[in-house]
Amino acid sequence: MPKQFVHTTSERRSSVIYSTSIGKGGLFVPSDYIPTESMIGSEDTTDDSNQEDQHFIRQDEEEITEYQSLLPENAPSASESQLQTDYGTTENEHPKRISLERRNSLPLLEEERELLIDNKLLNRKDDTEVLHPDNASLESIIESSNDIMNTWNNAIQSGKEIKTSYKRECKVIALNALPLIFTFILQNSLSLASIFSVSHLGTKELGGVTLGSMTANITGLAAIQGLCTCLDTLCSQAYGANNYHLVGVLVQRCAVITILAFLPIMYIWFSWSEIILSWMIPERELCKLAANYLKVTAFGVPGFILFECGKRFLQCQGIFHASTIILFVCAPLNALMNYILVWDKRIGIGYLGAPLSVAINYWLMTLGLIIYTTTTTNEANPLKCWNGLIKRRQVFKNWKKMFNLALPGIIMVEAEFLGFEILTIFSSHLGTAPLAAQSIVSTVASLAYQVPFSISVSTSTRVANFIGASLYKSCITTCKMALLLSFVCSSMNMFIIFEFKDKIAKLFSNESDVVILVVSTLPILACMQVFDAFNASTAGCLRGQGRQKIGGYINLFAFYCVGIPMAYLLAFKFNMGISGLWYGITCALIMMSICQGYAVFHCDWKSIIHAARTRNAENTRV
Template sequence: MSTEHRKLPHTEAAASKDDDEIEDIAGLKKWPTVFQLLDEIKELGKIAGPVATMNFVVYLRSMVSVLCLGRLGGLQLAGGALSLGFTNITGYSVLFGLASGMDPVCGQAFGSKNWTLIGLTLQRTILILLAACIPISMLWINLETLLLTLGQDKSITSVAGTFCLFSLPDLLANSILQPLRVYLRSQGITTPMMWCSALAVLIHVPLNIVLVFVLNMGVPGVAIAAVWTNFNMVFFLVSYMWFSGVYRRTWVPWSSACLQEWCSLLSLALPSCFAVCLEWWWYEIMTLLAGYLPKPEVAVATTAILIQTTSLMYCFPLALSSSVSTRVGNELGANRPGRARIAVFVTLACAFLIAFINVIWTTIFRHKWGRLFTTDQHVLSLTAAAMPLMGLCELGNCPQTTGCGVLRGSARPATGARINLGSFYFVGTPVAVAMAFWWGIGFEGLWYGLLCAQTACAISVLFVVLRTDWAYEALRARQLTGGADLFKLVEMYEPSSGKTAAVAAAGSAAAAMLDEDEEAGLLQNEEKASQMYLQQSV
């Protein structure tokens, strides 16, 4: 590489950009100003608002399916609900979790303007999800056999098997849909996703009516309508990308490159998947435990109502989690760790605000909410008793869900997975079993277990997030995306801790390497410096 190529252009724009980054690094030692907070609220709202609306619309789609199953009869509702639980555990949670591995790569690549990496990550993730569909489809095909082996009712199992079989194409739809959502969100393109989802769900209602009741397809009609709606979402998103041209900057032709670097992507995707599945599966375990309580039909029915309500409330912290993952990834990739830190503060404040709102409304409407779902007085009474506990759980759920988004955006999903494992299975499960069965508290004991799990999870996640060294994470982002501003970062940050001292030491070593090896190339030296830095910081 020639000397002329390696010199940075000393233009006013470049100088201004350097000054902004120096100011941002210096801001790590200061409290954010009111104007910075307001600016971040505006940026967060641009992403979180449409994403929350999209989540709510998708929730309505599942509610329409459940309502149609209920209109077909009790057997159809029971079989469909059993199938939905099974497909969530074995399929949708896995695909959603694997797709979440794109968050840090695409978010940070967008911030560092590494457009090619964004396109390649999309292609690789789609292929990974399609590969994951093979074993998942084998489970779905054999659902009826598996459930009969476990001693489930034959008639309910037959309905569940039918629903699951007709839902198989949905694996293909989700293998494309989930990566597309992360791909667009990482670039701040969220409003079109909201409208595409709304249009698909708007069609979903008449589609169910025609297939289920006009054509008398019954349970298969409900499954086909759900699959059709997801393919409509894919079609609308791809059409938007094609006609708007937003794909041009990041798209790369399909080639053998999409079959490479799977290990590095899987190192993020698998922990993300593990973290998602651990939490989703715990709710299914709680439903199973409710079936062993006295009057199991009342306990299970109440659990179904409360989990549906929790899913509704989850739309908003999930939107915050997705948004902060994008914001943190973008700012770290752009070498602005100070702004990433501000994004975390603002989003956590919003999470606590939403949590308190949930506590208030679940307490005020605890005697009325259950009437939207049933008229059974026993179920209504148990629902009213448990709803305040469910609201208290949100005090942990909202901040921990948001905090997990921070961990994803900063490429630390394995930390989130370990916290979820310890909180839900080593804290929540023993407490739930002990209080519900050993101490005789009953149904409310299960929710006390969830409260303990969410509290432990929130405390652990917040402890990790609030102790984050953002300069260190910015350097990791440069390594992940192959950025070329490593030297700028290590020179701008004044060391004040062990890790940041290692950053400074790596910067000095990097400068020495440039002097000694004029023709080695900036990118190669940056990689060496990154490795030296990581070794010193361990």
């Protein structure tokens, strides 16, 4: 969830929810399409509004009843619990300890202070470390905070316009995007390592791991991520209401339901995957290799489910770095295990070593989250949301509400994964070598996308902050700078891909026919980088504006009505091979960039700000 400026009043705050459970083709996450209960109620102005209000009241009463049943005897009320969290009541705690909420707000205080200084509304003090809790007393932090608050509110009330600069926005967006780049690349490297290690075994093995990975994504991993998106809403709301024990119950409930839902899919992977794949893929040997990949990967999927649920368990408490730390360990370990299990002469098992490495690392990622949660000294104290294992009667309680949020998430994630993977199915009908080449080009495209996507995430947060503060002119400055940064990064990607196309192709494959196809396709991918980056940055602007649906509809129309049909025609009717596939997708990205760019800069900013105020007014009443 993007952070809001600390001293923005509740009526002026934006309420954009962002999740990182996203595929290469998807620019808008499932939660963008899931209205909150307050939104649904506010949009209804018909005579049925009372009935819907009563429906939501009943749902809230069910949640309250469930929460109360989980509380231990003599438990403090929500307000008492919050007071204890903020100020501390035990003898061992310092009476002037800085609260977690205040500590989390310090970076935003610093941003507001710098913005006021830029507008000559506040003088830069000599003690620049005044907002740092390690170097200042609680009294000085409160005094500085009050100065910023009073200056900010006086400027707003007097009609003084607070503006940002291109230099400041470049600095803020770049600094926020930098750590995200490493996180997304590490997460992407899990599949990259498998493709890279298997690619040198042969063309058929590369096609098999590509087909197996694609099938696992579409039929398993994407559905799991989509189902777990319900926790982005439910756990965040429960934690925000201080219903800490309910957070643990919701996470366990989602994990159990997801594992039970996956059992039939696991059976299909083991018993029917080769037959089903043969209906779509002409090469029977590829189907057999892909089926073997699925059988081994299935053992790691329960670990993947627990990791996705555990990640959200920590994220709803404001702990976002845990999964990054774990990936910093597991990503290199996965690459090392891929090499050992695929190529080592003593313990290597060849092709099946790649899916085995992925399966083992899924469990190691879950183990890492458990170790972090139980040993961390983070002030959020994540174990306060754990009240032991849930009872059997609690597993399916209120499960309908969870599915109401999860099903749209599953649909959107599946649509995103399916879009780019359809190209893989198309390439399989062109032959084994084109399928292997398509796998390499897709991997390079996904890796290059992580940089503009990180800028997109940073931009959406910044735009939401400014909309929350009713500073729409600053939003325009941010959007322009985001496009400029995206152009710079995409130009670098374009140069690297075009200049080193031969080395990239040979890095993944030793087969001459595959290398030739990759080298001939990478220049198209290089040119596509500019539009892919513009597409990502404009999507981030739309998310920040709270207009996700507009971008989503443009995305779906351009991709499924223009890009994929054109890719099919160029590849098969005009005999352009995999080059035709990527020409078609490039056309879709051009359309999306133009349409989304127009939507970003030709909008009614007053309506956007009013919508943000309305959402937050409703959220404060829920």
